[in-house]
Amino acid sequence: MPRYYFDIHDGERLAVDHVGTELDDLSSARDEATRTLSEIGAEEIPRDGPHREFAIAVRDDSGNVLFELRLTFHTRSF
């Protein structure tokens, strides 16, 4: 199984993934990244601040970035 690396930016800090996770294919990697981003969002958004941005960049074994997901939380007051 190929190994994918998920670099996660939680709005404050980038955590580079040096370990990686073995997954079936690119589609599984996308599902994993999507689920992870939504879990992190669900956890972090209620904690702090009206504006938050989270992102995950997924790399393959050779370091190529395969895709990036971004989640933005924005509050607008009237």
Added chain:
Amino acid sequence: MTSVLSAPPGTDPVERFLHRLAKFEPLEAEARDALRRAIVRGPLVPPYQEVHGESVPDVVVLLSGWACHFQMLGNGKRQISTLVVPGDFADFGFLTGSAADIQYVTTAPSQFGRIRARQFSELTEQFPSIMRATLKAAAMETAIGRERLISLGLRTAIERLAHLICELWWRLSVAGLVGPDNSFHLPMTQAELGAALGLSTVHVNRTLQALRRRDIIGLQGGKVHIHDLKYLTTLSSFDAGYLTGAAPSRAT
């Protein structure tokens, strides 16, 4: 063949089960003897063997290895609900006679012990202490489930993982499976931990790495080394009170 989780030298896995059971309720020497005679040791089961409940359930005990109860929904998503560690009853279906809906999977080479349902019932009549100990073990499993529910509902990813590590540390300590360097084998993949904690595999990985980076735990070759149990306990509001019969001597 010896699995990584077989009893420490000098500790027979059946003795470990008896030792654990007696932590719930003191067992007379005669009761222990009777249990010892009644338990039939099964063959070594490879990892990823699924076990399904029986219509007339016997008493099944995990002697060595590791098992996880799970349920799969129609959409293919899987939740691991219970972790069975050596010395535990594999399930409590025998108490109600309704184990048919129970299914679990081994995640390490495992050995089960079995006591025929009828024989167990005779034993408990002869030695009520065996039934009292068994009911306390069942009550502990319920309490563990309640704590997991709280984790899934209220705890963050890092708190869930920290709580599980504390719980396993306590349970495995009682079974004599925590090394002097405060380490234990955790034969579960990150995907399985995720299925138990309601987290994606990548989220489990990220969280484990975070604990490792802060030197709270070490991970090596399927082993968890606890470097800072106090940190994990505080972080996850872990209170071992729900683990009846569990009283490791080394609570550092």
